[in-house]
Each structure stands twice: as C-alpha cells, then as structure tokens.
Amino acid sequence: MIRLHHIAQSRSFRVLWLLHETGLPFDLVPHRFDKSLRDPAYLALSPAGRVPALEVDGLTLFESGAIAEYLTEAHAPHLARAVASPDRAAYLEWLHFGETIGQHLANLTQHHIALREDHMRSPTVMRLEAKRLAICLEAVAGKAGDGYLLPGGFSAADVQCGYGVLIGQRFTTLSPQAAAYLGRLQARPAFQAAMAQDGPAQIYLREFYAAPEG
Ligand SMILES: N[C@@H](CCC(=O)N[C@@H](CS)C(=O)NCC(=O)O)C(=O)O
Structure with missing residues (x-):
C-alpha cells in the first residue's frame, strides 16, 4: 500500500505526478493548511508538519527529493539514474x-x-x-x-x-x-493525471503575482 499525504498545488504535487509516472497504485490523503498538520498523528509522519509525506513499503518518508530517490530506486529505476550511470x-x-x-x-x-x-x-x-x-x-x-x-x-x-x-x-x-x-x-499523460487529481486550489488563486514596482 502506498499513501500520499497531499495539499493541492504544494510541493507534494511532485510526488503525486511521480507516482503517476511510475504507474504504481496509491491512495491520496488530502490535507489543508491548518492546525491539523501539527497534530501528533501527522507529526509522526512528517516531523515539521509538512507535505508531502509518503507511506510506502512499511516506511514513512518526508522530503520530496528523498521520496523521489526512494520511490524510483525501489520501484521505478527507469525514472532515475543508477549509481554506475554517467548521468x-x-x-x-x-x-x-x-x-x-x-x-x-x-x-x-x-x-x-x-x-x-x-x-x-x-x-x-x-x-x-x-x-x-x-x-x-x-x-x-x-x-x-x-x-x-x-x-x-x-x-x-x-x-x-x-x-x-x-x-x-x-x-x-x-x-x-x-x-x-x-x-x-x-x-x-502522468502530469495530466496528477493535475486532474490535485484538487481545488489551496494556495494560488491568481494566474500571476507581479513583483511591486521599484
Ligand atoms: N523541502 C520539503 C518542503 C516541504 C514543505 O515545506 N511543504 C510545504 C508546502 S509546499 C508545507 O507543507 N507547508 C506546511 C506548513 O509549513 O505548515 C519538500 O520538498 O518536501
């Protein structure tokens, strides 16, 4: 069982997209930016109360870069580059x-x-x-x-x-x-599948946020 803790538009989108690229089955647990991220139950998954957190292979992982490395090396090596690769x-x-x-x-x-x-x-x-x-x-x-x-x-x-x-x-x-x-x-297709599953906007309600003139 793979379970992704996710907030729409946040950095957990990376893991959502990557999971679709792998083709692995997974469950999505939507969260909101509120005090629930600081509940002890959630802090047990992610010690600073951040998304993404991923439950996989009996482990719980936080940090999208670490999740990407683990997930690809364990389950989708074609999406990584092996230690011996020149890349x-x-x-x-x-x-x-x-x-x-x-x-x-x-x-x-x-x-x-x-x-x-x-x-x-x-x-x-x-x-x-x-x-x-x-x-x-x-x-x-x-x-x-x-x-x-x-x-x-x-x-x-x-x-x-x-x-x-x-x-x-x-x-x-x-x-x-x-x-x-x-x-x-x-x-x-995996990007599009992730966008379709991302959920309603939680962070960015405008298309563009211009820097103030100066
Ligand atoms: N370096 C971490 C950053 C994780 C992070 O800060 N996520 C933000 C959303 S983009 C978050 O969960 N913020 C909730 C909070 O600070 O309470 C990663 O790439 O996973």
Missing part, C-alpha cells in the same frame, strides 16, 4: 536543484499570499526573489534544451524541477525555452 551526478544535481527553486517559490508565496497585510511584505525581497527565481528557471530551461534535463530522457529530476517551472510562472514570465519545456512536461 548519475547530473541526475542528483538537478533532482535536488528542485529545492533551490523551491526556496524562492516559498519566499514569494509567503510574501504575496501568506502575509496578508502590505506592511508585512518587503517589496525588495519580492523583486529580488522573483529575479533569483527567473535565473533558476533559465538554468533549467537551458539544461533541458529541446528535451529533458538529462540526455537519456525524462527522469524524476524533471518532476522536481518541472514543478518549479509550473509554479514559477505565477511569479515570473517564462522565456520561450522555459515555456516550451513546461509544455513538454504538461503533455505527459
């Missing part, structure tokens, strides 16, 4: 670069959405983080070129970084190359 190092770099993007998304989400009053927000941080995000998305698009991040084809690294491009487009305008990469990801 192993690049695979690990881009798999974890997803969280470099993630930190900018989290800062921008906090400033634009979670902090509700203008006086709580820093326009400087909002502009800076949007620029830093754009640099990351260009790095991804440049590496992907006309294909995916690794020469051998689609991998979990595309899931980890692709989520960043998907959400990142709400904070910065994608270059044509980044938009084309996202288009290739969105055309995948």
Whole structure:
C-alpha cells in the first residue's frame, strides 16, 4: 500500500505526478493548511508538519527529493539514474536543484499570499526573489534544451524541477525555452493525471503575482 499525504498545488504535487509516472497504485490523503498538520498523528509522519509525506513499503518518508530517490530506486529505476550511470551526478544535481527553486517559490508565496497585510511584505525581497527565481528557471530551461534535463530522457529530476517551472510562472514570465519545456512536461499523460487529481486550489488563486514596482 502506498499513501500520499497531499495539499493541492504544494510541493507534494511532485510526488503525486511521480507516482503517476511510475504507474504504481496509491491512495491520496488530502490535507489543508491548518492546525491539523501539527497534530501528533501527522507529526509522526512528517516531523515539521509538512507535505508531502509518503507511506510506502512499511516506511514513512518526508522530503520530496528523498521520496523521489526512494520511490524510483525501489520501484521505478527507469525514472532515475543508477549509481554506475554517467548521468548519475547530473541526475542528483538537478533532482535536488528542485529545492533551490523551491526556496524562492516559498519566499514569494509567503510574501504575496501568506502575509496578508502590505506592511508585512518587503517589496525588495519580492523583486529580488522573483529575479533569483527567473535565473533558476533559465538554468533549467537551458539544461533541458529541446528535451529533458538529462540526455537519456525524462527522469524524476524533471518532476522536481518541472514543478518549479509550473509554479514559477505565477511569479515570473517564462522565456520561450522555459515555456516550451513546461509544455513538454504538461503533455505527459502522468502530469495530466496528477493535475486532474490535485484538487481545488489551496494556495494560488491568481494566474500571476507581479513583483511591486521599484
Ligand atoms: N523541502 C520539503 C518542503 C516541504 C514543505 O515545506 N511543504 C510545504 C508546502 S509546499 C508545507 O507543507 N507547508 C506546511 C506548513 O509549513 O505548515 C519538500 O520538498 O518536501
């Protein structure tokens, strides 16, 4: 039995998408951003009360990068690069670069959405983080070129970084190359299945959150 603890639009979308890429059967447990994430029962799954958390093979795992590594190595090696592969190092770099993007998304989400009053927000941080995000998305698009991040084809690294491009487009305008990469990801049946299962928006209600002028 595999069970994913998930909040729509959050970083647990990566695991939802990856599970669809694997074709493994799983159950989805929807959560909300509320105090229930701090219940002892949930903290036993994820010690800081975060999503994703994944119950699999009698284990409970948190951290999307660790989940991606475990899930692919144990159940879908075609979505990873084995230790002996010449692409192993690049695979690990881009798999974890997803969280470099993630930190900018989290800062921008906090400033634009979670902090509700203008006086709580820093326009400087909002502009800076949007620029830093754009640099990351260009790095991804440049590496992907006309294909995916690794020469051998689609991998979990595309899931980890692709989520960043998907959400990142709400904070910065994608270059044509980044938009084309996202288009290739969105055309995948597993991506579409994950979107259909994601649930009603929990975080991003606007298409675009512009940085304040400055
Ligand atoms: N590095 C972690 C980040 C997990 C994380 O912070 N998830 C957010 C949603 S994107 C969360 O659960 N926030 C709930 C909270 O902070 O209470 C991962 O990639 O799994």
